[in-house]
Amino acid sequence: MKKVIILGATGSIGRNALDVIRKNSNDFTVAGLSAHTGEAALLQAADEFKVTRALALSGKTPDSDRIAFIGKTALLRMIRETEADMVVNGIAGSEGLLPSVEALSSGKDLALANKETIVMAGPLIKDLASKNSKLILPVDSEHSAVFQLLRDKNLSEVTEIILTASGGPFRDKPLQEFRDITLADALKHPTWSMGQKISIDSATMANKGLEVIEAHELFNFPGSRIKVLIHPESRVHSLIRTADGEMYAQISNPDMRIPIQNALTFPKIKFSSFGHLDLADTIVSFFSADKEKFPLLFLAYTALDMGKSYKIAYNAANEAAVGAFIDGRIGFLSIHRIVAEILEMNWSMEPRNFDEVLETDREVRSAADKKIKEHI
The missing domain is CATH 1.10.1740.10 (RNA polymerase sigma factor, region 2, helix turn helix motif)
Structure with missing residues (x-):
């Protein structure tokens, strides 16, 4: 049975990871849990999954004495001291970098949803994984899709990686109305339920810019051959094009439990009831991203080139x-x-x-x- 630590257990990635484990309880057990400030939800998950000691709260002093690891440094110690096979890093933002480092340094595979780990320190984190003979398995739906598509392909035969994007809440909004966008507007994502920061990144398409950089680092692929298409239906999660011009796509209903389960079960692909899609009467469409509306996407290519x-x-x-x-x-x-x-x-x-x-x-x-x- 594989032992798993889940970081960011009360967020979107964490909750979905727990549901995957809940539905595959014969294969996985929860070895440790962390949250930033969501103490009540953390303790509720600990009760359900019988985690008694390896509980960390990194963003505030807890009310309960059940939480043994308090603060950012203690979170790293929890990762280091807890016996586990894999760490699922669902922490948002740059705060996720050092937990990723600690996971690999302490001999655990890393199921990575924290894209900032790769964006900030791609070569260093990959070198650390290699030195410790550990895996970095992408959990972002787009990178998980590319990872699966490349499993039976020679990378030298692949000419293009295409990441899809929902386009966020403003894909159809006239540019002249962007100056009036409020926080509430930016948080209304049409497909995914996420935290504030990543929801705003989706609204600006900075998230897709980060994912372009991440794809470059994860797959050793030149940025000039990583494309982004807006795909409002969010059914096609990524595509690759091979040298003969053919394209291969990963297609499912949008459900983060699919990439999480694929990371947890790697190298096996197990049966899942998540995300099954009937293609009959399903319409999909693709559009280029508007540079005037979404300059942060294109600034990511600038940063990558530099x-x-x-x-x-x-x-x-x-x-x-x-x-x-x-x-x-x-x-x-x-x-x-x-x-x-x-x-x-x-x-x-x-x-x-x-x-x-x-x-x-x-x-x-x-x-x-x-x-x-x-x-x-």
């Missing part, structure tokens, strides 16, 4: 700007403008270790804070 620490800069500046938008300090259109201004600065140092990654991240955020004040 290399060095520009990918860190793209992510950190976006996180800072999105935080300011959530707090009501800046408008929606200022998010991409701040990221663009940060990318015009010099981030040409290549980080040699995780400490340098985090130091660059801090420097970018400091610069972004100054830009934010200029936009208030």
Whole structure:
């Protein structure tokens, strides 16, 4: 039986991971759980899955004395000290980097939904996994789809990776109305139920920009051959094109339990009742992304082309700007403008270790804070 630690257990990824384990209780057991501030939901999950000690709350002091690991440093210790085969990292944002590092360093495979781990430190995290003979298994629906599509393909025969995007809540909104977008508007995702930060990233399509960078790092594939198409129905999760011009697609109903289960059961593919789709009378459509509406998607390609620490800069500046938008300090259109201004600065140092990654991240955020004040 595979023992699994779930980080971000009360969020969307965590809840879906728990449901996969609930429905496959003969194959998996929960070894540890973490949450940021959702103490009540964490304890409820602990009761159901009989987790008695390995409970971590990273974002606040808990009321219950059942939670033994309190704070960010203690979360890392929980990962290190808990006997497990795999860690599912569903933590949002750059806070997920060090837990990913700790999972691999302590000899556990990593089922990764935290795209920032790869965006910020792709070469370093892949090298760490290789040194420890551990796996990084993508949980994002698009990267999981590409991963599955490539399993029986020689990468040299693949000429294009195509990531799909719902287009978020503003795909059909006239550009001239973008200046009036509110936080409530940006949180109304048409397909997925997610937290605030990732919902806003979907609204700006920064999430797809991060996924382009992630695909480049995960699959060693040039950014110039990674495309993005808006696909409102969210049935086709990714495609690949081979040298003969043929295309292969991963198709299902949108259900995050599918990529989570595929990561947990790798290298096997097990029966699942999730996401079964009847293609009869199913209509799918695809569109190019509008550069004027979604400049953050295209700025990701700029950061990828520039290399060095520009990918860190793209992510950190976006996180800072999105935080300011959530707090009501800046408008929606200022998010991409701040990221663009940060990318015009010099981030040409290549980080040699995780400490340098985090130091660059801090420097970018400091610069972004100054830009934010200029936009208030």
